[in-house]
Amino acid sequence: MTINRQWLLARRPQGDVRPDDFRLAEGAVPVPQDGDVLVRSLFFGFDASQRIWLTDDGGYMPPIMPGEAMRCMGIGQVVESRNPDYRPGDLVEGFMSWQDYCLVRADGPMPLRHLPQADYPISWNLGVFGVGGLTAYFGVADGLKVGPGDTVVVSAATGATGSLAGQIARARGAKKVIGIAGGPEKCRWIVEQAGYDAAIDYRNDDLGAKLKELAPEGVNAYFDNVGGDMLDELFLHMAPRGRILICGAMSSGYTDVKLQGPANYMRICTHQLTVQGILLFFYADQIPQGAAQLGQWVAEGRIHVEENRQHGFEKAPELLPTLFSGKAPGKLVLHIADPV
Ligand SMILES: NC(=O)c1ccc[n+]([C@@H]2O[C@H](COP(=O)([O-])OP(=O)(O)OC[C@H]3O[C@@H](n4cnc5c(N)ncnc54)[C@H](OP(=O)(O)O)[C@@H]3O)[C@@H](O)[C@H]2O)c1
CATH class of the missing domain: 3.40.50.720 (NAD(P)-binding Rossmann-like Domain)
Structure with missing residues (x-):
């Protein structure tokens, strides 16, 4: 049986978020229902807004509840799909969570984006071409x-x-x-x-x-x-x-x-x-145009892209607090696995 590693919220952080606000668990790979896409995690992105989602009211998203897997922006590969717009093998970016496998819906506030074939690293879709x-x-x-x-x-x-x-x-x-x-x-x-x-x-x-x-x-x-x-x-x-x-x-x-x-x-x-x-x-429907303009500037060498890439699922909870305490320049991403 395939094991699904998960980082679950152990308790709501008081003040600064800490690694021990999360606990490691192992669960079953979730089973997709109508409209769901089952995604295998490849990269997790780290965003300050994750701390907002850990507050009592969650800010502009539903709060993450104790016992739930920590939400993140992520890149993954579709394993199984009950949504006709996504097929096994597709590479996608969108709202995911700190688990090896998660169910994603395409009808949330941000589209679950298909990633284009490109000659830059796919993780850049969380950085210069991401949020x-x-x-x-x-x-x-x-x-x-x-x-x-x-x-x-x-x-x-x-x-x-x-x-x-x-x-x-x-x-x-x-x-x-x-x-x-x-x-x-x-x-x-x-x-x-x-x-x-x-x-x-x-x-x-x-x-x-x-x-x-x-x-x-x-x-x-x-x-x-x-x-x-x-x-x-x-x-x-x-x-x-x-x-x-x-x-x-x-x-x-x-x-x-x-x-x-x-x-x-x-x-x-x-x-x-x-x-x-x-x-x-508010710009969800203009994302393709924005990404195209950024892509042109990157290709012309007018934008320098900096990525701070870390490795290993186990590192996720210790990386989140560094957004507030000091981290290297650029987009912080965690590599979990490679596409097949
Ligand atoms: N509204 C939106 O749609 C949206 C989308 C994306 C991001 N954001 C917001 O944009 C901001 C930046 O996010 P990001 O992902 O670009 O940043 P990031 O890569 O997470 O880096 C955050 C930076 O903030 C600086 N910082 C931390 N605490 C600080 C403090 N007390 N005073 C001054 N600087 C501090 C740190 O640099 P130093 O070492 O220089 O302190 C750190 O490098 C966040 O507030 C995030 O919520 C908003």
């Missing part, structure tokens, strides 16, 4: 509408989303792209590898003074992955009619602690700022 890359693309192109002449700032600029957002802004003709990250090494990476014009080390630099120096005429577009005090400071450096995109709030840790709004929000009024959110679900 991070596509959110960066729609956030910069549609949310912030970055164009020539814009000075753009991106926070969490070595993350899966932030590392691409600035490069996309550059590809759309931005005048200056500034990234914010923690530590001198990451700041060096932002400039040398991701090609940003400048970087600010939020752990060691005076953020306000650096923004004044690097963006003396103000920031036209801010791609916010961090929220909190950083967002509050950015309000003070926005140019009149500047645009802010709220993509995430890493500084909150996404725990159950109530979030505090920005104190400097009257700048929205006095500088006629636009503040907009983004959730990739």
Whole structure:
């Protein structure tokens, strides 16, 4: 009998998520019912939003309950299908869970995507062609509408989303792209590898003074992955009619602690700022166009893709907390198995 390894939620995390919030189990391979697709896991992606799904209300998705397998974005190969659009052997990307085999529905808020034949690694469908890359693309192109002449700032600029957002802004003709990250090494990476014009080390630099120096005429577009005090400071450096995109709030840790709004929000009024959110679900029907544009920029060498690939099913619980405590630049993925 084939064994299905599973990482189940042992208890709801209190504060920071910890490896022992999960427990290892072995179950049977699930049996698909009408509409289900049985998928064998090949890669798990790691996303800060997984911490949101572990809260009492789950945020924008149903909360993961103790005893359930941890939800993730993943890449898998179809083993058996009760949905005519998917066939055994197909490679797919979508909502999966931390198990060797899981049942996936194609009718959720995001499509279960067929992966194209391509000459790049399939795991890039979780990164540059996955949630991070596509959110960066729609956030910069549609949310912030970055164009020539814009000075753009991106926070969490070595993350899966932030590392691409600035490069996309550059590809759309931005005048200056500034990234914010923690530590001198990451700041060096932002400039040398991701090609940003400048970087600010939020752990060691005076953020306000650096923004004044690097963006003396103000920031036209801010791609916010961090929220909190950083967002509050950015309000003070926005140019009149500047645009802010709220993509995430890493500084909150996404725990159950109530979030505090920005104190400097009257700048929205006095500088006629636009503040907009983004959730990739709203762009679900435009994903093929977004992926095609990203693919063109990657092929032209205008976007540097960074992947932080780890190996082994057993590692999943220890990798999730590193999104909040510090990890290498780029998209964090876990290799589970190879396609057959
Ligand atoms: N709205 C959407 O549809 C959508 C889609 C994708 C992602 N997101 C959001 O985008 C954000 C980034 O996600 P990602 O997947 O791109 O990132 P990631 O690859 O998981 O990296 C997260 C980065 O955040 C930084 N960070 C962690 N804690 C921080 C803090 N307290 N202050 C400042 N920076 C901190 C870390 O870099 P340092 O070492 O520099 O601190 C880390 O590299 C998250 O908030 C996520 O929820 C939203």
